[in-house]
Amino acid sequence: MMLRYALQSVRARKGGFLGAFLALMCAAALITACGTLLETGLRGTIRSERYAAAPVVVSADQNVHQTTVKHKKGKTKVKHKAKPLAERAWLSGDLAARLRQAPGVGRVIPELTFLAQPLAPSGSVDKDRPAYGHAWESAALTPYTLITGTAPKADGDLVVDRHFAERAHLKAGDRLTVQSTQSPRTYRITGIAEPAAAVRHQTSLFFSTSEARRLAAHPGQVTAFGVLPAEGTDTAALKQSVAKALHGTTAQVSAGDGRGPVEFLDAAAARTKLVSMGGAMGGTSLLVAVLVVVGTFALSVQQRHRELALLRAIAATPGQIRALLGREALIVGAAAGVTGALAGLPLGSWLHSRFVAMGAVPATLQHTVSVFPLFAAVAATLLGAWAAARISSRRITRIRPAEALAEARVERTRPAWGRVLAGFALLAGGAVLVAVLSVLRTEPASTPVTFLAVVVLASAVALLGPLLVKAAAAVLAGPLRLSGPGGRLARANLRGNAARMASVVTPLTLLIGMTCTVLFVQPTLGDAARAQAREGIRADWVLAAQGPGVPAEAARQLRTGDDVVTEVVRTTVRVGLDKYAAQGVTPAGLTRTWDPDVTAGSLNGLKDSTVAVSELAADQLHLKPGSTLKVTLGDGTPVTLTVAAVYAKGLGFGDLTFAHDLVARHVDNPLANSVLVTTARTQTQLATTLRKFPAVHVLAPAAADSIQAARQQANAEVNYLAMGLVLAFTAIAVVNTLAMSVSERVREFAMLRLAGATRRQVLRMLRTEAVSVLLLATALGSGIALAVLTAFSVGMTGSAAPAVTPLVYVTVIAVAGALALVASALPGRVALQVRPVTVATAKE
Numbered sequence: 001m002m003l004r005y006a007l008q009s010v011r012a013r014k015g016g017f018l019g020a021f022l023a024l025m026c027a028a029a030l031i032t033a034c035g036t037l038l039e040t041g042l043r044g045t046i047r048s049e050r051y052a053a054a055p056v057v058v059s060a061d062q063n064v065h066q067t068t069v070k071h072k073k074g075k076t077k078v079k080h081k082a083k084p085l086a087e088r089a090w091l092s093g094d095l096a097a098r099l100r101q102a103p104g105v106g107r108v109i110p111e112l113t114f115l116a117q118p119l120a121p122s123g124s125v126d127k128d129r130p131a132y133g134h135a136w137e138s139a140a141l142t143p144y145t146l147i148t149g150t151a152p153k154a155d156g157d158l159v160v161d162r163h164f165a166e167r168a169h170l171k172a173g174d175r176l177t178v179q180s181t182q183s184p185r186t187y188r189i190t191g192i193a194e195p196a197a198a199v200r201h202q203t204s205l206f207f208s209t210s211e212a213r214r215l216a217a218h219p220g221q222v223t224a225f226g227v228l229p230a231e232g233t234d235t236a237a238l239k240q241s242v243a244k245a246l247h248g249t250t251a252q253v254s255a256g257d258g259r260g261p262v263e264f265l266d267a268a269a270a271r272t273k274l275v276s277m278g279g280a281m282g283g284t285s286l287l288v289a290v291l292v293v294v295g296t297f298a299l300s301v302q303q304r305h306r307e308l309a310l311l312r313a314i315a316a317t318p319g320q321i322r323a324l325l326g327r328e329a330l331i332v333g334a335a336a337g338v339t340g341a342l343a344g345l346p347l348g349s350w351l352h353s354r355f356v357a358m359g360a361v362p363a364t365l366q367h368t369v370s371v372f373p374l375f376a377a378v379a380a381t382l383l384g385a386w387a388a389a390r391i392s393s394r395r396i397t398r399i400r401p402a403e404a405l406a407e408a409r410v411e412r413t414r415p416a417w418g419r420v421l422a423g424f425a426l427l428a429g430g431a432v433l434v435a436v437l438s439v440l441r442t443e444p445a446s447t448p449v450t451f452l453a454v455v456v457l458a459s460a461v462a463l464l465g466p467l468l469v470k471a472a473a474a475v476l477a478g479p480l481r482l483s484g485p486g487g488r489l490a491r492a493n494l495r496g497n498a499a500r501m502a503s504v505v506t507p508l509t510l511l512i513g514m515t516c517t518v519l520f521v522q523p524t525l526g527d528a529a530r531a532q533a534r535e536g537i538r539a540d541w542v543l544a545a546q547g548p549g550v551p552a553e554a555a556r557q558l559r560t561g562d563d564v565v566t567e568v569v570r571t572t573v574r575v576g577l578d579k580y581a582a583q584g585v586t587p588a589g590l591t592r593t594w595d596p597d598v599t600a601g602s603l604n605g606l607k608d609s610t611v612a613v614s615e616l617a618a619d620q621l622h623l624k625p626g627s628t629l630k631v632t633l634g635d636g637t638p639v640t641l642t643v644a645a646v647y648a649k650g651l652g653f654g655d656l657t658f659a660h661d662l663v664a665r666h667v668d669n670p671l672a673n674s675v676l677v678t679t680a681r682t683q684t685q686l687a688t689t690l691r692k693f694p695a696v697h698v699l700a701p702a703a704a705d706s707i708q709a710a711r712q713q714a715n716a717e718v719n720y721l722a723m724g725l726v727l728a729f730t731a732i733a734v735v736n737t738l739a740m741s742v743s744e745r746v747r748e749f750a751m752l753r754l755a756g757a758t759r760r761q762v763l764r765m766l767r768t769e770a771v772s773v774l775l776l777a778t779a780l781g782s783g784i785a786l787a788v789l790t791a792f793s794v795g796m797t798g799s800a801a802p803a804v805t806p807l808v809y810v811t812v813i814a815v816a817g818a819l820a821l822v823a824s825a826l827p828g829r830v831a832l833q834v835r836p837v838t839v840a841t842a843k844e
């Protein structure tokens with residue numbers, strides 16, 4: 001019975017439920033899109049290309065492991081955790097003998113994979129196909145077969161794949177310079193090879209076995225082993241046999257789709273990033289959706305206050321009213337959830353493609369879609385709609401019918417005490433989050449708290465909105481009186497309809513506060529890091545490369561006389577399971593090119609057996625000069641080092657600093673990210689010395705800083721895109737709420753017209769109301785953003801000075817103002833097109 005009434009109500013009030021439908025549909029689309037990203041991170045397929053002909057691949061363990069044993073109340077709990085390494089881990093070549101003895105093994109092919117960048121004309125190298133070097137003996141893993149020429153035999157021979165040869169217009173007999181892990185070297189192309197299976201995400205360069213071993217720079221080690229079966233052996237039996245042969249080692253055995261993560265390490269690492277990104281986006285979206293949907297339903301119920309009061313007056317019980325509103329919400333939620341979930345699928349696909357285009361996610365991690373995000377979005381939408389209806393109906397179902405009829409015409413003079421207390425509780429909770437944020441010193445810890453604080457404070461504004469609107473009306477009373485009849489009418493509406501106006505203030509406040517936070521968080525962190533880097537670089541010149549890095553030979557050629565040359569190699573290491581940004585620097589003459597503001601110890605003691613740490617790392621790990629630190633390097637190699645110094649500028653230079661040679665031996669790319677040079681020579685003289693390295697440029701420190709700023713901006717764009725959908729949803733909610741608020745005032749506008757107000761005066765009243773609401777939302781949203789950004793800046797940089805760009809801030813306010821004015825003016829003009837007498841004499 002109640003379901004039939006709910007269906008009739010929805011059918012009769014399509015316009016009234018349209019706003020709630022749009023809010024729920026957008027929420028469902030956003031949740032579905034984030035869900036597909038999360039699922040891609042958890043279950044996305046990474047298909048193998050290079051190992052297509054090898055059904056079983058043996059590789060090194062790409063994780064750091066930690067096992068903890070706890071004894072509590074007579075019970076023993078064992079927990080095992082693993083975290084991925086930043087660089088490729090290598091296998092001992094001696095395992096080949098053990099593999100060949102395993103039953104069912106037909107052939108064991110060692111694989112070497114290393115950096116090999118062709119220095120070909122611009123456009124010859126496909127940016128979507130990064131180049132890697134291999135030994136020709138591993139060509140059988142795909143397999144690659146020669147279509148012209150011969151295999152590489154001498155150290156100066158090279159075979160290139162067909163796709164690259166066609167793009168670069170190369171043929172057998174041509175010469176090609178390759179920048180690998182050593183100095184650039186020119187090779188003679190002896191042949192062109194074509195893969196039997198499709199290879200779409202990489203370019204392969206094949207060297208002779210001896211040259212490949214030299215360039216790989218890991219004597220006695222291999223990247224992986226491809227295992228081919230003997231005749232009559234299937235893949236499952238082969239995998240089991242190989243695993244048994246390797247029992248007792250840390251080597252990993254992969255088959256099928258499990259080979260892809262071995263081949264594409266960046267795709268495997270992107271899984272974690274995508275899970276984190278999808279979870280953060282989804283969580284923030286859900287919180288924003290709850291706030292927006294509850295506000296939309298509250299406005300919808302408020303507009304139906306007279307209808308619901310009459311139902312109460314004719315003996316409808318509170319339970320029946322709740323049931324009616326709940327079923328209406330479920331009907332609207334079901335329609336919106338299904339529509340939004342289906343719309344979220346192409347949205348999620350578009351998001352993934354944009355992340356791939358920006359380089360945040362590799363194309364080798366394929367976008368995965370199943371029914372789970374759809375079901376989750378529909379379920380969340382239904383639950384959100386039902387909960388929003390229950391929350392919004394609390395007042396109408398708890399008061400007596402006579403009170404409900406009295407409130408149907410005139411808004412209550414003050415909000416309920418429960419609402420006020422809940423608002424102050426959320427305000428206190430937001431203040432606690434801001435205080436916590438000011439002591440968080442790592443980005444992974446501070447980022448979720450930052451956006452949670454904005455949502456919690458905006459929720460406090462939603463609950464305290466009527467009081468804030470009345471306070472704003474009192475503050476703006478003077479200017480509004482001076483603005484004529486429209487201003488006086490606007491002031492009366494602000495005071496008399498504070499709850500309705502508060503429903504508009506909330507999404508505007510959230511939009512301004514969230515947008516400012518998103519736009520200024522990254523610049524705050526990036527500017528502080530670059531400032532520390534600028535202050536800490538003492539060098540006269542900085543070498544940077546247009547390519548994989550600066551070769552060690554280029555640095556050696558500059559080391560003459562009193563000149564000091566410091567090579568800088570960057571990586572990521574782990575202490576336990578915790579990840580730290582690290583760098584390797586040349587110790588000789590280090591203090592003449594680099595000053596990280598040492599607060600304890602000395603950089604003079606930096607060598608392969610020591611490490612310098614930032615103050616943050618020293619605090620977290622309880623270190624001081626002379627302490628012992630166990631570190632797992634990027635490729636999984638464990639080392640035990642002695643702390644030589646503690647420095648203050650960790651934000652600009654990373655938390656751990658090692659000797660250059662120690663890091664260079666354990667990274668995939670040992671070329672220097674930059675080289676610091678202190679010299680009396682001019683820029684032209686240095687460039688002349690480096691003429692054999694055309695990809696290396698000599699820059700002033702200020703120019704190098706500009707390049708770093710551009711890279712930070714590119715990285716920030718990923719975050720802007722990630723949160724941009726949440727902001728777009730909030731903007732839609734602003735327009736939706738304003739349109740709902742204005743469109744239900746048709747009778748009010750008609751009465752004003754009949755009382756003598758002109759159409760222009762009514763529109764001026766609407767504009768004045770919109771501007772007043774915008775001013776209040778700007779003050780609240782800016783205050784929330786300022787508090788959160790200041791706390792973030794204090795925690796992350798030690799300075800209460802967030803980086804706020806005035807022009808960007810003004811643009812945010814201007815866009816919010818334009819949305820508010822347009823969303824008020826258009827419904828207002830439509831409402832005023834009906835004759836006042838017709839509206840005044842019509843049934844409600």
